[in-house]
Amino acid sequence: MKRYEALASEISASIQTGVLRSGDRLPSVRQASASRGVSPSTVFQAYYLLEAQGLVRARERSGYYVAPGVRQFPPEPDMASRPPDEAVALNVSELVFEVLQSTMAHDVVPLGSAFPSPLLYPLVRLGKVMAACVQKLDPWGTVDDLTPGHAGLRRQIALRYLADGLHVHTDEIVITNGALEALNLCLESVTRPGDTVLVESPTFYAALQALERLGLNAIEVPTHPREGIELAALEHALARHQPKACWLMTNFQNPLGSLMPDSKKKALVELLTRYQVPLIEDDVYGELYFGDKRPMPAKAFDTEGLVMHCSSFSKCLAPGWRIGWAAPGRFARRVARQKLITSLATSAPAQAALAAYLEKGGYDKHLRRLRHALQVQQAQFAQALGQHFPPGTRATRPAGGYFLWVELPDQVNALEIHRQALSLGISVAPGPIFSAKQDFANCLRLNYGHVWDERTERAVATLGQLVRAQANR
Numbered sequence: 498m499k500r501y502e503a504l505a506s507e508i509s510a511s512i513q514t515g516v517l518r519s520g521d522r523l524p525s526v527r528q529a530s531a532s533r534g535v536s537p538s539t540v541f542q543a544y545y546l547l548e549a550q551g552l553v554r555a556r557e558r559s560g561y562y563v564a565p566g567v568r569q570f571p572p573e574p575d576m577a578s579r580p581p582d583e584a585v586a587l588n589v590s591e592l593v594f595e596v597l598q599s600t601m602a603h604d605v606v607p608l609g610s611a612f613p614s615p616l617l618y619p620l621v622r623l624g625k626v627m628a629a630c631v632q633k634l635d636p637w638g639t640v641d642d643l644t645p646g647h648a649g650l651r652r653q654i655a656l657r658y659l660a661d662g663l664h665v666h667t668d669e670i671v672i673t674n675g676a677l678e679a680l681n682l683c684l685e686s687v688t689r690p691g692d693t694v695l696v697e698s699p700t701f702y703a704a705l706q707a708l709e710r711l712g713l714n715a716i717e718v719p720t721h722p723r724e725g726i727e728l729a730a731l732e733h734a735l736a737r738h739q740p741k742a743c744w745l746m747t748n749f750q751n752p753l754g755s756l757m758p759d760s761k762k763k764a765l766v767e768l769l770t771r772y773q774v775p776l777i778e779d780d781v782y783g784e785l786y787f788g789d790k791r792p793m794p795a796k797a798f799d800t801e802g803l804v805m806h807c808s809s810f811s812k813c814l815a816p817g818w819r820i821g822w823a824a825p826g827r828f829a830r831r832v833a834r835q836k837l838i839t840s841l842a843t844s845a846p847a848q849a850a851l852a853a854y855l856e857k858g859g860y861d862k863h864l865r866r867l868r869h870a871l872q873v874q875q876a877q878f879a880q881a882l883g884q885h886f887p888p889g890t891r892a893t894r895p896a897g898g899y900f901l902w903v904e905l906p907d908q909v910n911a912l913e914i915h916r917q918a919l920s921l922g923i924s925v926a927p928g929p930i931f932s933a934k935q936d937f938a939n940c941l942r943l944n945y946g947h948v949w950d951e952r953t954e955r956a957v958a959t960l961g962q963l964v965r966a967q968a969n970r
Contacts, residue, residue, distance in 0.1 A: 499789065500535055501542035505550075508543065509876070512552050513569050513644040570879040571892040574904050577727050578936075580698040580717035584738060585933040587709030592721060592930055593702045596915065598918050599924045606956035609915070609924035611751075613946025615816050617649075617870055619863050623815055626857075627850035631829040639845045644837045645846035646672025646822070654822055663797050665806075667826040669829045671836055672843045676781045677834075678823035682839070683777045683805040683823055684742065686831040688713055693742040695734055697726050699902075699931035699940075701751045701779065715933040716740060722893050722902060725750060725757035728764055735772045742775050748792045749782035752931050752942035753902045754895025759793055766798040775828065776804045784813040784864055786897040787872045802826030810851060813864060818847050840914035849936050855949050871899050871946060878945035881954060885961030887968045899946030905939045905967040908950050913940065923956045 511517045524532065529540045545562050547553040554564045581630075600610040642648050651667040658665040673679040688694065690712035698717035708715050718740050719730040726745060734740070747757040747765070757765070769776050780794045797808040798895055805828055809821030821841065823833045854860065875894070878901065881891050889906035905911065911927035918925050926944075928937025947953060 501539045501546065502750050504533060504535065504539065505546040507687035508547060509552055512563055512567055513543075515569075517563050519563050519565045519567055521563045523563070525560055527656060528721045539560045546873070547839075549873045550763070551880060552876070556957055566884065567880065570894065571886065571890045572721040574891045575797075576903070577719045577721040578698040578717075579719055580932070580936065581934070582734065582737070584714040584716055586694050586707055587933055588712055589702065589933065589935065590709055590752055590932065592935065593706060596926060596930050599915075599919050604922060605919070606953060607947060608918075608943045608953075608956060608960070610927040610944045610947075611926075613871070613944070614948055616812060616948065617867055617946070618816060618860075618920065620815075621683045622859075623818075623850065623854060627846060630849045631846050631851050634849060636848060638849065643842045644779070644833055645670070646843055647845065647852055649852035649856070650820075651822075652847045653826075655851055657855075658824070661791055661793065661797070663794075664690075666667065666797075666823050669824050669826065671730065671823045671825070671829065671833050672848060673809075673821045673823060673859075674840055674843050675811055676779065676807050676838075677703055678702070678840065679807040679809070679821045680744070680777060680779055681805060682832045682835045683775075683825055683828065684708075684713075684744065685711065686825070686835050687775045687777075688741045688807075693738050695731065695738070695740045695743040695774075696933075697745060697750060697753075699752055699928065699937055700744075700933075701746065702930045704779075705933055710804045714799055716935055720750075720753065721755060722753045723755055724761060724883070725753075725755040728761065728767070728768060730769055735768070735774060740774060742777055743769060744777040744779065745795075746779045746782070747795045748780055749785065749895055749900075750897030751782070751898070752900055752926065753816040754898050754900050754930075755895045756766040756792060756896050757795075762793065762795045763798040766795050770799075770801055770803055773803070778804055778806045780806060780808045780813050782898040783808065785868060785871060787868060788896060792897070796824065796826075799826060803829070805832070813867065814854075814860065815847075815851065818843070818851070820847055820851055846865045868897075869966065871897075874947075874949050875899075875901070875943045877949040878943070878957070881957040882961075885958045887961070887965045890964070899944060901943045901945060903941045903943055905941065907939055907962055908970065909939045909964055911937070911941050912941055914963055915959070921959055923960060925960065 505649045526540045607680040653669040655667045719727045757855045796804040805825035891904040893902045915927040926942040928940030929935035
């Protein structure tokens with residue numbers, strides 16, 4: 498973290514643990530600067546961040562004080578999941594469709610949405626770049642590199658990999674219609690109907706839908722809410738079930754928000770290499786980190802081309818443009834062929850516009866603003882959960898992304914909460930849609946990627962009332 502973020506984090510911890518209480522005065526900027534050995538500017542930035550998080554308030558000519566009503570964040574979940582060690586035929590699409598339909602209306606508070614607010618993205622600037630690109634588009638450019646994608650965009654993506662220390666050749670990259678197409682193409686390239694695929698527990702519902710569509714069986718593997726899939730359980734599943742692929746999110750997993758440490762990613766790739774099982778790595782949230790450095794993907798540790806890395810610009814730059822990609826290692830030719838016989842190509846104007854935007858610069862500046870907004874909103878959201886939800890509630894505190902995984906008291910039914918909340922104009926994502934066997938009956942995934950305002954705060958308070966009512970039955 499930067500110095501001001503570290504200072505803000507330390508003060509936040511003191512507030513959450515009760516060392517600093519509501520109404521207490523923070524040290525003056527001069528005092529904090531002298532005692533901490535940092536510049537007054539660093540202290541001001543830390544106090545501004547705490548004010549944005551709702552933890553402190555400024556009083557004119559008096560200083561900064563702990564805000565009234567500040568409460569502790571809910572404790573984090575600390576146990577890995579324990580799914581059954583058996584193959585499961587999928588039947589989740591109907592439930593997922595029912596839930597997703599509820600997030601599409603504008604008059605619904607979108608706590609169950611899979612997307613952050615579109616207002617967080619430079620869509621006006623992207624539109625101007627698109628307009629300029631369309632006017633100058635070479636007619637032959639619409640057919641050159643039709644299936645692998647726009648050469649300039651693939652080069653820019655390869656440069657992003659290089660900046661993170663990965664050498665990925667442009668010829669390996671296949672541009673797709675969003676990351677979901679990339680993931681599906683990778684899955685289709687290494688499996689046949691009846692095969693078994695390993696997934697996390699809980700896992701992204703679209704992974705379950707993809708397996709269901711292709712007639713594949715799922716093995717859910719125990720997963721920790723902070724550090725991701727358990728490697729000992731994964732090795733047991735590899736030996737017992739002989740899967741054809743493994744579909745994981747190593748960075749800010751959806752729905753848990755878990756972040757696998759680099760040492761664990763390295764061990765993961767070594768384990769899968771030993772069994773020669775391809776890893777389909779879904780890394781769409783990797784750019785949304787809150788620390789000082791982007792977390793490495795598992796692909797960084799791949800020496801044999803077994804990691805099929807997939808990502809997109811939908812979550813970090815251009816929602817709705819549906820531009821993603823796959824870097825599928827040794828399977829690049831198979832994925833390109835699969836792309837050719839399914840959707841053939843991806844929008845040429847959108848690819849050209851994104852390539853031009855990345856070439857001109859400004860992407861990293863946008864990402865810094867986006868990460869800051871999401872980090873502030875997470876703290877505001879977590880504080881509201883601590884204030885409005887009943888004892889026994891636990892919530893993850895991810896180091897990136899925009900989802901919280903909330904474990905409610907055991908007697909609370911998340912599907913019932915979903916239906917009650919929807920009748921009041923609030924969407925949530927209930928835990929059962931993230932499980933092949935529709936487990937996690939008392940869990941919710943909540944989206945903090947929308948601006949924290951009075952409407953959102955009322956929605957969280959209402960949700961807390963619904964949960965309390967069920968917990969007290």
